Amino acid sequence: MPESIEPADSGKREPVRVPDPQLEGIEASVRRLMEQSAQQAQQLDHLASAPAPGGSPFAAFGMQGLGRPAPAAPPEPRPILELDGEEREDELDALSDWVDDFFLPVYGAEVTTAAPWCLQWQEHDDVVAWLHALWLAYQQHKDPESGLSGLFVWHRDFLAHAVTAIRAPGGPLSACMTSPDRPAHRLLPGPPPSVRTETAATTEAVGAAEPDESTS
Secondary structure (H helix, E strand, O other), X not given: OOOEEOOOOOOOOEEOOOOOHHHHHHHHHHHHHHHHHHHHHHHHHHHHHOOOOOOOOOHHHOXXXXXXXXXXXXXXXXXXXXXXXXXXXXXXXXXXXHHHHHHHHHHOOOOEOOEOEOOOHHHOHXXXXXXXXXXXXXXXHOOHHHOOOHHHHHHHHHHHHHHHHHOOOOOOOOOOEOOOOOOOOOOOOOOOOOHHHHXXXXXXXXXXXXXXXXXX
């Protein structure tokens, strides 16, 4: 029962309010929430001052960096025959390194009439296109994202077909080296242009040679 006190200047008695026991629990909960908020604020300050390796302090929350442009996607590979100038030469140099350092030591079977080769294969556009496509496929299928069977798929679906097309007895290198003791290099002539192409070229040439009619 609440106690009473008698004021010095009055004869009335006023009750003294005793704190409710639940109020102490509420105050303790509020203090804990304030402490947790302070800790979270410190963590955010730490993340902002030490960005993640991805370059965004919000990476830990699955958010892109605010105010920053998205990282540029890597350039898509292009067929080597569509490249020109220095860009094509750089790509051909990289392809030659892969062919000489990896492809030939591992998959370069003996040179015979049934499996010809050419020491100047870079001069054969069709061979360059085949090897470049094979190299791009190798880079894709050796990536960890291709899974454990990635290189098996490359051997089965790419390597066998490319080697068969490049080194076939009647293929693009059949007039080149058919014996290691007799290196040779010769480009086989391709078929002539179609009749439609020749006709169109002739028509254009005739039209360009005729003088314009004078107007009266």
